[in-house]
Amino acid sequence: MISKEQIDFFHTNGYVHIQNVFPAEETKSLQDELDFILDNWAVTNMGWNGPWREAVMDPETDKASKLVHLHNLETYSRAFQQAITGDNVTNIMRGLLGEIVEFHHSTLHIKPPSTGHPFPLHQDMAFYEHEDDRFVDMLIHLDDTRHENGEIRFIDGSHKNGYLEHVRRYDNGDGCTPHLRVSEHPIEATTAVPAKAGDVVCFNINTIHGSYINQTNVMRRLVRVGYRHPENHQLTGQARDTPGLMISGLRPKNAMPGELKRDEELVEDPNAFVL
Template sequence: MLTQEQINFFHENGFLRIPQVFSEEEISALSDSLDNLIEDWALTSPGWSGPWRDVYFDEELEKQVKLTAMHDLHFYSDAWMRAVTHPKLAGCLAQLLDSSVELHHTTMHIKPPQTGHPFPMHQDDPFYEHTNGRFIDTLVHLDDTFHENGEIRFLAGSHKMGKLPHVLAYPDGTPCTPHLDPEEYKLEDTVAVPAKRGDVVVFHIYCIHGSYINQTKEPRRMVRMGFRDPHNDQVAGQSNGRPGLIVHGYRERRGEEELLKIT
């Protein structure tokens, strides 16, 4: 369980590192499963598009940067299904949301060695927009993170700014991956949150964050799991319209609300 000091820190800053949520046995099983998913299912690509790339990369590096990713790991692996329903994690999230907790998604983010994809400053809401901010993203760390491999970084307290307009297109109107203006929101202004294997870093859906490139000889393996108050309705984006597992508490009925549509 979280202390009141930890809960206060989260609400003040918009993020929190929770040490050793997963035991060594649990994280080893997740690590093995993740490696299998990378081998069998994940896709490696140049990563996020957008004008931010001209600011972050020179011409040569821009061609080399790669990101390995896939969605919904818990549909492919019993280890990851156990992870999303982990009692310790679910209990912590219930404390932070002060409500029942519904799973929204899981997404693998792997930064390959030496040229592993950095992330420009952004909020997560543009990717899966919800009615309000009662949504917490969690980062499960399969490896220790530090500056050289691109640990997560946050603009402390930025969740209090609410939803912000993001860059959604190139100057010619071609759509791109949502991100904040890199000239206005800079990684050097953020707080680094290095973490250990088995730790979880949680953050508010409006908290601005990003990370540097992985410069090491090993991949930086991390999985994001999104959770929400079941009554925080989604507006658009990833997994819109799909109900999630209740991992803590109970889905209260609102008025004459209809049964969930699973198909």
């Protein structure tokens, strides 16, 4: 499921695209169960806030631009639970993280048609801070992506520079969603990684990434799933105290979330964590 070349590419560039991880039938089940989740559970709102919005959108687009999102899809659907813990994904994560792998979280991101929410460049470390970078995010693609509907984009090799300070406040001091300053980290500097439904794109927790607005007349559906080495302790953010399912190997002693002393000062505005 993952070749040595793909593992090397991941370590060099901070991301890797793996095709056909989910066969057509399984992808169809995920899409069908997502329809139910969308109708019954998903939340639609303005998504991320912050000064980045006015830097990348005119006022009318800013007002219209929305995000559909939801956490923990595996708690709503058997198809997602199986996809997240299945053999194909487990083999990929063993290749990227080693023999001991814990599932951490899943999050739905749908860009609705025509003005579906762009993402300013950021590192996911800003949202679920860990002691080190033994954490891989995987984007399950449920639609084909391309420039027009906002494919995922990365700064090649950016994970090697470690975690960068993110903007966490408006100028007036109010909290906002963490992001890198648009003037210093323009999305034009990124590499596009278009993918097909059923593919996954994996990236390091420190790899800088983002995406453009969806300009098409259909939604763009991605699900992000996080995996880590369980000894990589989490300091702040999403799912911090929740032990995840072990998808490979055994949880080492002392690797149980919630036992570490928390550093509350790092969470400036917990309400801003909507990634």
